[in-house]
Amino acid sequence: MxxxxxxILFCIxxxxxxxxxxxxxxxxxxxxxxxxxxxxxxxxxxINDGSNIEETSVIGVHISGAVxxxxxxxxxxxxxxxxxxxxxxxxxxxxxxxxxxxxxKLTDEEKVYIPKIGEVxxxxxxxxxxxxxxxxxxxxxxxxxxxxTAGIAELDTLPGIGEAYAKRIIEYRESNGFFKSIEEIKNVxxxxxxRYEAIKDLITVK
Numbered sequence: 001m002x003x004x005x006x007x008i009l010f011c012i013x014x015x016x017x018x019x020x021x022x023x024x025x026x027x028x029x030x031x032x033x034x035x036x037x038x039x040x041x042x043x044x045x046x047i048n049d050g051s052n053i054e055e056t057s058v059i060g061v062h063i064s065g066a067v068x069x070x071x072x073x074x075x076x077x078x079x080x081x082x083x084x085x086x087x088x089x090x091x092x093x094x095x096x097x098x099x100x101x102x103x104x105k106l107t108d109e110e111k112v113y114i115p116k117i118g119e120v121x122x123x124x125x126x127x128x129x130x131x132x133x134x135x136x137x138x139x140x141x142x143x144x145x146x147x148x149t150a151g152i153a154e155l156d157t158l159p160g161i162g163e164a165y166a167k168r169i170i171e172y173r174e175s176n177g178f179f180k181s182i183e184e185i186k187n188v189x190x191x192x193x194x195r196y197e198a199i200k201d202l203i204t205v206k
Contacts, residue, residue, distance in 0.1 A: 061106050063088045065114035066095035080105055081112060081189075092116070101189035105175060144204040147185060148178040158199045165190060179205045 057077040061084065064070040068089030075084050082102035085091055096117040106112070145154055147169060155166035165188070172188045179185060182203050186196050 059106065059108035061108070062111040063114065064111065066092040066116045067114055068092065075106065077108075078105055084112075085114075099190060099192055101172070101187055103187075104172075104189055144202055146206060147182070147203050148173065148205055158202055160195045160198045165195075181205060 058074045059077050059079075060072060060074055062072050063084060067085060068091070070088060073084070073087045075087060080102065081100060081104045084106055085102075091097065091114060094116045096115045096119060099115050099119075100112070145158065147155070152163060152166040152170065155161055155169055156163050158166075161169075168188050168190060169185065173179065176187075182200055182205055183196070184205075185191055185199075185203065186193065
């Protein structure tokens with residue numbers, strides 16, 4: 001009798017031990033899965049963080065005037081005006097692209113205005129016609145200004161230039177090197193044919 005009870009008790013103990021071992025195994029397996037998942041998440045996070053660090057520097061510029069969607073845009077540092085116009089949908093059919101320098105590299109916080117055809121000429125025609133006549137007398141009395149070495153103050157004395165255009169001339173010179181001819185000054189943003197006619201007898205590139 002005692003032997004039978006002992007066998008039953010022994011079987012119960014074996015079953016309990018197996019159940020306990022099964023529970024321990026399941027818990028340890030779940031723990032290992034959690035650790036693996038956490039590792040994958042951390043790895044993905046590290047990859048995303050790394051890609052953000054490697055992004056190219058961007059700058060903010062404002063493009064207005066004769067463009068399809070004027071406003072503020074983010075572009076890559078070093079983008080030229082001609083490329084940036086694609087981000088505002090391109091220009092309107094009456095945009096005067098000869099009045100701007102499409103090869104100019106844009107800078108952060110810069111605003112660029114794209115005029116319509118005839119807009120620049122209409123605004124400056126009256127003043128420039130007088131300045132062209134005045135420049136003929138001025139050139140006979142003064143030495144010509146070397147646009148490769150002149151500073152803002154000296155360029156500011158040229159008719160129709162002023163401080164704003166003087167800065168553009170210097171910026172162009174720093175970006176593209178010395179002017180090879182006086183005609184090259186027309187590549188500076190805003191200096192068109194009429195403005196060039198007003199100063200061509202007053203400047204040199206010697």
